[in-house]
Amino acid sequence: MKFIVDQQVEDIEMPENLKLNTFLQEFHSDCPHPECIFGFYGFAFGQSPFPVPKMVQNALISNANKGAYAAVPGIPELRNAISKYNKHYFGMDVAPERIYVGPGTKELIFNLLEVLHGTVILPTPAWLGYLPQIRFLQKNYHMLPTRANKKFSPNDLRKLALRLQDRQKILILNNPHNPTGLLYDRLELEEIADVCREQNITVISDEIYAQTTYDFSKFVSMGKIYPEGTFVTNGLSKSHAAGGYRLGYVIFPQHATDLKRQFKKILATEYTAVSTPIQHAAVAGFEFSNEMDEYFEVTRGIHQVMGEYTYHKLSAIEGVRATKPNATFYLLADFNAFATDLQKMDIMTSQRLSESLIQHPYHTAIVGGDSLVLERTDFSARIAYVDYDGAKVYQNYLESRPKTSSEKVEFVKNNAPKVVAGLEMIERFFENLKKDIPQKFQVQKNLVA
């Protein structure tokens, strides 16, 4: 039997995160070298390495008997807990009625793009999840490239908005930012909000990494700065290391009653509601408790120590420029200074660079620039510094928090040997490149289908 696939699906590309899986699997099964057995240094996957907080796990277990469908926007206990969570951590007064729960923020962002008419403005580089959704929905979109500091300028936003004909424009703001790890501060957000008010731009503010901000007092939600025009999305995936739970929420702008009604139709049509036991588990994650507070503080402390180490190691390689992360577990490394040397080795695209680095003798997985909505020839890469045993490292950090710079370096060396070794591999790769060692860079085959 031959099945005919809908043209709309035919036309979209495989989302980059799935491509990455294929890429690594192929590498594993195909690599003939004995050293490949150990695996690879993983800087590619953006997943928090810590265990799901115990109290969230326990709440899930004790609510396993909840078999009834939940209300479409979420169970009242959860919407209340999220409301209080936003008050406590982000200083936002959000009535529970403004909060809708969904199966992950990725789905909720997709639902928002479904319900909102208009042209999408996507600052680049960007998280690899947005573009396939925008394309799938066949929306008009425009990239907004960032400046040298890797942030977009409000003035560039204004200029772009002035050129767009649509009655409504939708800016996807991701703060803190994947892949750069950078944070837009209050002043920057106010400048962006001014342009949004002036140009009638709606904002989807993806704040999934808010809780990972290293100096937490610096995080400000766009929902606070531009409450009348911002949809804030957040969830359990990064802050609670529970991406697999698939639970996110959206905070609607003030005075969006009719829009909420339309949104509810979409949710009811597409997935009815989030799994009821998961919603009960999430209540434990969002309600204030000393245990959760400590969890946030410890995990962001570890991300910071790993981030600083990674930043310093990469910046020490002559020619490499890296963003200094203020949050998340990523940074963006810019290898464009090596463009000529790479091209000499027939490495013309960031995809080829990823392929060269994953192969023997480097065994290092990175996410190349074209997966970050950059030009294919842009030799930038996202480096995720999470390749360590999260449960063990959490415990070690609790027992003895590194304070001085040298203690922090020691902490990384003792707790994240694969991060340390992987960064050395990246350094070696670029050293060898300078030394003109061609055989090291022969890509045996194109690994990505």
Ligand SMILES: Cc1ncc(COP(=O)(O)O)c(C=O)c1O
């Ligand atoms: C910027 C960004 N937004 C959203 C998501 C997806 O979050 P969720 O698991 O809530 O769908 C991710 C996951 O990697 C992300 O990096």
